[in-house]
Amino acid sequence: MWRYAFSVLKFAKFLCLAPFVIGYVPASSLDDSATDIIMVYTVVLIGTYIFSWSLSGIWLDYLKKASDK
Numbered sequence: 750m751w752r753y754a755f756s757v758l759k760f761a762k763f764l765c766l767a768p769f770v771i772g773y774v775p776a777s778s779l780d781d782s783a784t785d786i787i788m789v790y791t792v793v794l795i796g797t798y799i800f801s802w803s804l805s806g807i808w809l810d811y812l813k814k815a816s817d818k
Contacts, residue, residue, distance in 0.1 A: 755804065776789040
């Protein structure tokens with residue numbers, strides 16, 4: 750059950766963050782220059798990927814392999 754819950758959290762976390770991004774960043778509502786809009790969405794995508802990676806625990810395997818050497 751917990752494994753499923755964390756899997757759902759990894760995919761749904763942006764749904765919790767999206768209202769804040771849309772409400773406080775004008776570029777996310779497409780009310781800014783094209784450069785700012787692209788930059789905001791790029792940062793959001795990279796941040797979401799890093800957050801998912803850190804919650805998934807994949808990085809623990811890298812630490813285990815580094816300590817075995």
